Amino acid sequence: MKILHIISSPRGEASQTIQLSEAIIQKLQAKNSNAFVTVRNLTTDPLPYIAGHHIQSFNTPAENRSEEQLEAIKLSDELLAEVKNAAIIVIGAPMYNFGIPAFLKSWIDHLARAGVSFTYTADGPVA
Ligand SMILES: Cc1cc2nc3c(=O)[nH]c(=O)nc-3n(C[C@H](O)[C@H](O)[C@H](O)COP(=O)(O)O)c2cc1C
Structure with a gap:
């Protein structure tokens, strides 16, 4: 079982959202001995x-x-x-100025592609 851990705080060990998301992942791993974690740190490897x-x-x-x-x-x-x-995707997301960090928004912008990751329908967008 693959778990994708998204990091969007640049604060490393001091980060609450990294600590929280790691705690969630530890719980998931305790329940699934074959869980494999991939980490994408959007702050050390920022997306354009x-x-x-x-x-x-x-x-x-x-x-x-x-x-x-x-x-x-x-x-x-x-x-x-x-x-x-x-x-499973575990996203660590701080609140920055009542929104999400630009690191994370950029990741979403690369993922949200009409006709690929979602489709517009008469009832609105469908994933
Ligand atoms: C640039 C910046 C903007 C922030 N804006 C908000 C905010 O709008 N609302 C809020 O409740 N906390 C805000 N905070 C506080 C962070 O959400 C809080 O410190 C959080 O723990 C940061 O996540 P981290 O510990 O994983 O880095 C802000 C922090 C920073 C650095």
Whole structure:
């Protein structure tokens, strides 16, 4: 069973959200001896903000993407595969100015792709 641990606090050992998410993961591991944890630390390995070339690539059908667009979408595809491969995702998320840290927002922006990770329907977006 794969557990994906998302870290979005830059405060290392002092971080409450890292301590809390690690405690949750320890409980999950105690119940599943075959649980395997992958850590994605968004603060030590920050993702680029979504830019025009990412959006253009997202909006281009896969078979029509240029070399540059294929390069631009690689990271998003990698992040999506990591999420899809995980049975459980544990996200450590501090509150920054009544929202989430930019590190975490950027991760979500790379994952939320219309027609891939969700679809627009008459009843609204569906995952
Ligand atoms: C830049 C910044 C903005 C913050 N904004 C809020 C806030 O809007 N509301 C709140 O309750 N706490 C806020 N906090 C407090 C953090 O949510 C709190 O310190 C939390 O423990 C940080 O997570 P961490 O310990 O994992 O780093 C803020 C902290 C920082 C550093």
